[in-house]
Amino acid sequence: MDTLKAEKRSKEVKAKKLRREGFVTGNVIGKEIETSIPVKMNKQDVERLLKTNGKGSTITLDVEGTSYNVLIKDVIYNSLKGQLEEVDFQALVSGEKVHSVAEIVLLNHEKVIGGVLEQMLEEISFRAYPDALVDKVEIDAGELHAGDAVHVKDLDIAKNPKIDILTDPETIVVRVQEVHNTSENEEETEA
Incomplete structure (x- = not known):
C-alpha cells in the first residue's frame, strides 16, 4: 500500500495561498475522528501518487507521524487552470462498511x-x-x-x-x- 505524507494545516491560512506555494489541500474524515483534519500535502508527491492510485484507492496517510489507513474519497481539479487543488480522504474502520x-x-x-x-x-x-x-x-x-x-x-x-x-x-x-x-x-x- 502506498504512503503519502501530510501536515496539519491551519484554517487561518487560505487554501489558495497554500496552492500557490506548491501544496495540495485536503481533509481527513472518519467515524473515529472527532472533527475533520485539514491537511496540506506536497503537490509533486500527490501527483506521483495519483499516477497509480485514484478515487476509490486505499492508501496510508501519514499526518505528522500518525498513520491512517484511508480511502481516497475525492480528487478535485481546477479545470480552467488544469491544476490539482484538493484531495479528500476517509479514515477506514475495520468493522465498518x-x-x-x-x-x-x-x-x-x-x-x-x-x-x-x-x-x-x-x-x-x-x-x-x-x-x-x-x-x-x-x-x-x-x-x-x-x-x-x-x-x-x-x-x-x-x-x-x-x-x-x-x-x-x-x-x-x-x-x-x-x-x-x-x-x-x-x-x-x-x-
Whole structure:
C-alpha cells in the first residue's frame, strides 16, 4: 500500500495561498475522528501518487507521524487552470462498511471487430468493508462482438458477496454498436 505524507494545516491560512506555494489541500474524515483534519500535502508527491492510485484507492496517510489507513474519497481539479487543488480522504474502520467507487477500465478495446465500442459508465458505486474494497474493474473488450452489452450484474464485483452494489445492476457498462455502412446509391434505390 502506498504512503503519502501530510501536515496539519491551519484554517487561518487560505487554501489558495497554500496552492500557490506548491501544496495540495485536503481533509481527513472518519467515524473515529472527532472533527475533520485539514491537511496540506506536497503537490509533486500527490501527483506521483495519483499516477497509480485514484478515487476509490486505499492508501496510508501519514499526518505528522500518525498513520491512517484511508480511502481516497475525492480528487478535485481546477479545470480552467488544469491544476490539482484538493484531495479528500476517509479514515477506514475495520468493522465498518464504507461507500466507494470502482473505476471501469476497458482492456483490448482495439480488438473489437464489427462494431463501435461505447462505454456507458465510468465507475460503479458500492459499499464494502475495508478488506473488500476494489478501486478498478477491468473489462476485456476484445472478447465482445457487435450487439454485445455488459451490464453491472455481469461483472465480478457484482458477484462478490462482500460487496453491496449501489449502481443499478441492469445498467449497461459497455456495449458494441453495429456499424451500418450504406452508400448513397443504396439509399436512393431503397427510396
